[in-house]
Amino acid sequence: MEIIDILLTANFWAAALRIATPLIFGVLGALICERAGVLNLGIEGIFTAGAMAGWMAVWLGAGLWGGVLFAALAGSFFGLIHAILTVPLGLSQHVSGIGVTLLATSLSYFTYRTALPDVSSPPRIIPFQPLDIPILSDLPFIGPALLSQTALTMLALVMVFVTGWVLYRTPLGLAIRAVGDNPSSVEAQGLSVYALRIGAVVAGSSLMALGGAFLTMSAFDAFFFGMINGRGWVCIALTVFASWRPGKALLGALLFGAFDAFQVRLQTEVGAFLPSQVFLMMPYLLSIAALIIVARKADYPKALLVPWFKGQR
Amino acid sequence: MSSAANPSLKTSRQLLLQLAAITKKFGPLIANDAIDLDLHKGEIVALLGENGAGKTTLMNILFGHYVADAGTVMVAGADGILAPLEPGAPQAALDAGIGMVHQHFALAENLSGLDNIVLGTEPIFRLRRDRTKARTKLAKLMAGSGLNVDLNQPVHKLTVGEKQRIEILKALYRDARLLVLDEPTAVLTPQEADSLFATLRQLAATGLSVIIIAHKLAEVLAVSHRIAVLRGGKKVGEMATDQADRRSIAELMVGRDVPVSRRSERAPGKPVIALRDVTIDRGDARRSLHGVNLMAREGEILGIAGVSGNGQAALAQLIAGLDRPDIGSVEIFGEKVTKFDAHQFAQNGIARIPEDRHHDGMVGSMTVAENIAIEDVRSRDYQKFGFLDFEAIRKRAEHAIVDYDVRCPGPDAPARLLSGGNIQKLILARVLEKSPKLILANQPSRGLDVGAQSEVHRRLLEAREGGAAVILISEDLDELLTLSDQIAVIHAGHVSAAIAAHDIDRSELGLMMAGQKKTDENTPRSGDPA
Numbered sequence: 001m002e003i004i005d006i007l008l009t010a011n012f013w014a015a016a017l018r019i020a021t022p023l024i025f026g027v028l029g030a031l032i033c034e035r036a037g038v039l040n041l042g043i044e045g046i047f048t049a050g051a052m053a054g055w056m057a058v059w060l061g062a063g064l065w066g067g068v069l070f071a072a073l074a075g076s077f078f079g080l081i082h083a084i085l086t087v088p089l090g091l092s093q094h095v096s097g098i099g100v101t102l103l104a105t106s107l108s109y110f111t112y113r114t115a116l117p118d119v120s121s122p123p124r125i126i127p128f129q130p131l132d133i134p135i136l137s138d139l140p141f142i143g144p145a146l147l148s149q150t151a152l153t154m155l156a157l158v159m160v161f162v163t164g165w166v167l168y169r170t171p172l173g174l175a176i177r178a179v180g181d182n183p184s185s186v187e188a189q190g191l192s193v194y195a196l197r198i199g200a201v202v203a204g205s206s207l208m209a210l211g212g213a214f215l216t217m218s219a220f221d222a223f224f225f226g227m228i229n230g231r232g233w234v235c236i237a238l239t240v241f242a243s244w245r246p247g248k249a250l251l252g253a254l255l256f257g258a259f260d261a262f263q264v265r266l267q268t269e270v271g272a273f274l275p276s277q278v279f280l281m282m283p284y285l286l287s288i289a290a291l292i293i294v295a296r297k298a299d300y301p302k303a304l305l306v307p308w309f310k311g312q313r
Numbered sequence: 314m315s316s317a318a319n320p321s322l323k324t325s326r327q328l329l330l331q332l333a334a335i336t337k338k339f340g341p342l343i344a345n346d347a348i349d350l351d352l353h354k355g356e357i358v359a360l361l362g363e364n365g366a367g368k369t370t371l372m373n374i375l376f377g378h379y380v381a382d383a384g385t386v387m388v389a390g391a392d393g394i395l396a397p398l399e400p401g402a403p404q405a406a407l408d409a410g411i412g413m414v415h416q417h418f419a420l421a422e423n424l425s426g427l428d429n430i431v432l433g434t435e436p437i438f439r440l441r442r443d444r445t446k447a448r449t450k451l452a453k454l455m456a457g458s459g460l461n462v463d464l465n466q467p468v469h470k471l472t473v474g475e476k477q478r479i480e481i482l483k484a485l486y487r488d489a490r491l492l493v494l495d496e497p498t499a500v501l502t503p504q505e506a507d508s509l510f511a512t513l514r515q516l517a518a519t520g521l522s523v524i525i526i527a528h529k530l531a532e533v534l535a536v537s538h539r540i541a542v543l544r545g546g547k548k549v550g551e552m553a554t555d556q557a558d559r560r561s562i563a564e565l566m567v568g569r570d571v572p573v574s575r576r577s578e579r580a581p582g583k584p585v586i587a588l589r590d591v592t593i594d595r596g597d598a599r600r601s602l603h604g605v606n607l608m609a610r611e612g613e614i615l616g617i618a619g620v621s622g623n624g625q626a627a628l629a630q631l632i633a634g635l636d637r638p639d640i641g642s643v644e645i646f647g648e649k650v651t652k653f654d655a656h657q658f659a660q661n662g663i664a665r666i667p668e669d670r671h672h673d674g675m676v677g678s679m680t681v682a683e684n685i686a687i688e689d690v691r692s693r694d695y696q697k698f699g700f701l702d703f704e705a706i707r708k709r710a711e712h713a714i715v716d717y718d719v720r721c722p723g724p725d726a727p728a729r730l731l732s733g734g735n736i737q738k739l740i741l742a743r744v745l746e747k748s749p750k751l752i753l754a755n756q757p758s759r760g761l762d763v764g765a766q767s768e769v770h771r772r773l774l775e776a777r778e779g780g781a782a783v784i785l786i787s788e789d790l791d792e793l794l795t796l797s798d799q800i801a802v803i804h805a806g807h808v809s810a811a812i813a814a815h816d817i818d819r820s821e822l823g824l825m826m827a828g829q830k831k832t833d834e835n836t837p838r839s840g841d842p843a
């Protein structure tokens with residue numbers, strides 16, 4: 001099969017979108033936090049917590065959407081921890097973020113092991129099933145690519161639009177963009193820097209958790225250790241690639257998804273000559289390359305990483 | 314409206330604001346000490362004081378950025394009855410009709426002017442923003458006040474003058490009854506400042522009350538009805554503007570006679586640094602030099618006059634060893650420099666007072682003591698067994714704080730807490746204590762108050778007296794004429810021959826600075842050894 005042929009199949013793009021879905025949630029979450037001036041390296045752990053909480057809720061009988069809600073709540077819980085440490089207390093955002101990742105990951109594993117002390121193969125749930133949306137699936141090319149997607153992927157696509165709308169079309173988004181550039185501008189207009197930043201981090205974190213939930217409730221049907229596998233870190237890089245814009249975030253996630261889907265297909269084609277690890281490496285290498293090209297001109301939110309304290313200058 | 318005439322005050326004497334016994338401490342430092350201040354409707358009050366006197370602190374308390382340790386803020390409501398203002402809540406201040414134009418603008422640079430103005434005025438949880446009403450109101454405000462600015466531009470694209478207009482419009486958009494302006498003229502050109510004053514007078518005539526903070530007397534005399542003077546956190550005087558005279562206010566501000574610096578007669582010594590036909594071409598005119606010849610000698614102050622942005626930055630970089638000439642050479646004590654390296658230059662006794670003192674002159678997050686030692690950490694004096702000797706550094710800093718009158722909470726306070734004048738004193742202490750051979754002073758007194766300015770002048774003259782060469786880059790003709798022995802003019806990267814200061818015609822200097830007269834004509838340099 002020719003390389004071009006791979007790129008032209010709806011099947012390929014369906015896979016790319018599936019791989020991109022958790023990243024879309026993650027990048028949107030990360031960019032909301034960063035737009036408000038807070039780097040959230042808790043993302044990797046929050047993914048794990050979301051994956052675990054969502055799956056477990058369903059397993060305990062909460063229903064699929066109950067699981068989604070539960071994952072979001074778990075995400076906002078860890079987001080709140082990160083927000084309190086970094087916003088009013090002004091601690092290092094890097095240190096706190098890594099701490100939250102370690103805490104959320106270990107707590108998730110701990111809960112899983114405590115609930116299921118002696119299972120060898122993880123119990124399965126019935127995950128989200130592919131949707132058949134009447135008009136969309138009739139479209140040429142896009143239809144089949146969308147056809148095999150679940151409701152969570154649709155939700156991710158809707159969230160791209162919602163995040164864009166909130167950031168650029170509402171007073172709340174205006175305030176979030178302002179607080180990430182110059183907190184004093186917000187305080188001088190009578191708004192609370194702390195409330196905005198904490199709110200943004202909590203909201204962003206719950207979106208990140210949905211990325212994790214997608215893995216256990218749609219891509220797979222169970223929770224495994226190590227299943228997040230660096231997806232959170234990829235999102236942090238993609239946020240820069242996206243210049244903190246939701247539309248570009250979707251593009252970046254799709255690009256990464258496409259690289260990943262492509263390497264899988266390439267492996268089956270030329271896998272005989274090269275070790276499979278080389279292919280696994282490819283999307284990461286390409287995203288580093290893309291980052292190098294884009295990030296040199298990146299226009300960081302000016303107050304990113306800079307703590308702000310009331311009554312101090 | 315003539316700018317010299319005092320605006321006459323025809324107000325109903327309706328009290329709008331009453332600050333009573335406001336006290337604020339930062340650690341051991343008393344930034345505001347029981348300050349009282351009243352303000353009436355339609356009145357312009359000027360708040361004067363040296364850097365660090367407590368002006369900004371007082372206004373930050375009024376606006377709710379800071380909470381006072383003691384005292385009350387009373388604001389008249391719509392009914393004219395005074396009521397206490399909730400402390401520490403900018404929202405409450407805004408609701409009470411108080412608007413503030415911050416010393417360092419409180420604007421989000423990534424947003425448009427319009428967004429900055431509207432921010433916080435609409436309910437936050439809304440699905441849409443409606444900008445038509447805001448636009449109409451602002452168009453009316455701009456037409457009425459003459460504060461014209463393109464509201465759609467992102468703020469980072471605006472000039473400082475335009476940013477300031479956005480700040481004022483922010484307050485007017487919220488129907489402010491009281492406008493506080495913190496050092497509004499520090500960043501403006503004289504023309505912009507004049508137009509700001511005209512606007513303020515016009516707004517006051519319509520009933521707006523204004524508190525304007527300044528440290529340039531002339532401006533304040535022209536615009537205000539009343540003057541209140543702060544010094545060391547206390548209110549030391551208050552008077553109607555038409556009964557005030559410049560000299561007595563200056564004394565009130567500084568607390569003593571402001572000494573007038575005088576240059577003594579002194580024959581210059583050997584050349585310390587000489588530039589020979591130096592050309593640096595960096596594409597843009599601000600950073601380029603063209604065939605520059607220049608010489609600074611021991612015991613002599615060489616003034617470089619020019620409107621900023623004409624190559625001063627390139628010159629300063631070169632003399633500090635941070636850049637190298639494309640063509641031409643530099644000699645230090647008669648020896649041609651081969652290695653352009655800032656550390657090497659410093660070793661040769663070249664010290665600099667940088668133009669942007671906040672950015673290049675100190676590290677805000679480091680302590681006062683560390684900032685004083687920062688250029689000499691390799692010196693044996695500050696080391697013990699190869700480690701930094703913090704005891705020695707602290708001792709050195711304690712001396713500097715006393716000798717140079719640096720007002721700060723102590724050697725361990727972070728340097729960012731210091732006001733501009735005190736940062737400059739700290740830099741002077743660092744620079745002059747090393748007995749440098751050449752001092753590169755780039756705009757050393759820009760933005761400083763009278764007291765700090767006269768201190769800087771005195772110290773530079775003292776260094777000259779001690780045999781140092783000084784290169785003084787400045788825009789201020791008065792400063793150049795009082796301090797310099799020789800003056801050269803820089804324009805568009807060309808530097809004129811140096812002229813003895815007593816031969817200089819002020820207006821000619823002005824014309825050369827404006828580029829009206831050629832700068833590279835070869836006027837013989839008087840006193841040049843043949």
Ligand SMILES: Nc1ncnc2c1ncn2[C@@H]1O[C@H](COP(=O)(O)OP(=O)(O)O)[C@@H](O)[C@H]1O
Nearest residue numbers: 312313339344364365366367368369370730731
């Ligand atoms: N947030 C703060 N923390 C510590 N010290 C401060 C703070 N704000 C101001 N100061 C100190 O209070 C004094 C008064 O400062 P300020 O009100 O800014 O003076 P001015 O505006 O008159 O130049 C200065 O010595 C300054 O260093």
Ligand SMILES: [Mg+2]
Nearest residue numbers: 368369370416
């Ligand atoms: Mg001030």
